[in-house]
Amino acid sequence: MDTVSSRFIQGEGTPESVWQAWLRRHPLPAATTAQIVSPARALHVVAPHPDDEILGCAGIMRQAARLGASIHLWAVTDGEASHPDSPRWPAAQLANERTRESEWALHRLRVPATRYRLRVPDGGVEPQEDWLSARLARCLSPGDTVIAPWHLDGHPDHEAVSRASRHAADASGCTFLEVPIWGWHWADPERGDFPAERAIAIALDADDQGAKRDAIQTFRTQLDADPSTGRAPILPDFALDRALRDIEVLLR
Numbered sequence: 527m528d529t530v531s532s533r534f535i536q537g538e539g540t541p542e543s544v545w546q547a548w549l550r551r552h553p554l555p556a557a558t559t560a561q562i563v564s565p566a567r568a569l570h571v572v573a574p575h576p577d578d579e580i581l582g583c584a585g586i587m588r589q590a591a592r593l594g595a596s597i598h599l600w601a602v603t604d605g606e607a608s609h610p611d612s613p614r615w616p617a618a619q620l621a622n623e624r625t626r627e628s629e630w631a632l633h634r635l636r637v638p639a640t641r642y643r644l645r646v647p648d649g650g651v652e653p654q655e656d657w658l659s660a661r662l663a664r665c666l667s668p669g670d671t672v673i674a675p676w677h678l679d680g681h682p683d684h685e686a687v688s689r690a691s692r693h694a695a696d697a698s699g700c701t702f703l704e705v706p707i708w709g710w711h712w713a714d715p716e717r718g719d720f721p722a723e724r725a726i727a728i729a730l731d732a733d734d735q736g737a738k739r740d741a742i743q744t745f746r747t748q749l750d751a752d753p754s755t756g757r758a759p760i761l762p763d764f765a766l767d768r769a770l771r772d773i774e775v776l777l778r
């Protein structure tokens with residue numbers, strides 16, 4: 527199933543209890559960060575919005591840093607479109623706040639990352655796909671590892687970032703892996719639309735899980751309701767449950 531209409535991000539999505547039951551019956555092949563990131567090289571994490579990097583692969587970033595790899599975080603947009611028409615969060619103010627949250631999350635994660643703020647318009651990555659691919663390729667070296675969202679993640683920015691990142695990684699001789707983020711929401715493993723045959727699971731120890739939990743708590747703009755519009759949090763508990771597992775899953 528890879529039509530756009532099958533990937534709506536709405537409602538509460540597939541509950542974590544469904545994923546856990548499915549994972550117990552279909553354990554994913556285990557892998558280690560050392561198998562996907564070379565200590566002498568760089569790990570590039572390409573995040574469409576500030577928080578995607580932490581939700582998807584905070585533990586892997588920590589483990590790669592411990593191995594000695596240099597960590598590069600590409601903040602493609604500033605996420606300024608998450609609160610449309612909000613008196614509390616005008617777009618320019620939200621862009622700066624979400625950037626600050628992402629920087630603080632890296633600090634809490636204790637990952638010495640270099641963060642590149644690309645300022646592509648939130649919700650407008652697709653028209654910038656070629657530019658993004660060329661921008662990334664200028665900084666990639668053979669043997670580096672690139673992680674970007676799943677190309678069927680369900681959010682147009684995520685899917686555009688995935689395509690651009692894969693193109694840049696392939697052209698640069700890098701290892702490329704996809705990370706589902708909104709995919710955990712729209713996909714239903716019982717319906718067969720999760721690509722289990724390409725998935726690997728990387729275990730997080732208690733320290734990594736705790737640091738990830740702490741880092742996620744910095745994203746107050748996403749975790750708190752907006753009293754000025756009455757809108758619910760962007761990241762409610764049912765979404766956090768899917769991000770706080772003891773594994774992180776990548777697609778080869």
Ligand SMILES: [Zn+2]
Pocket residue numbers: 574575578681684
């Ligand atoms: Zn996102």
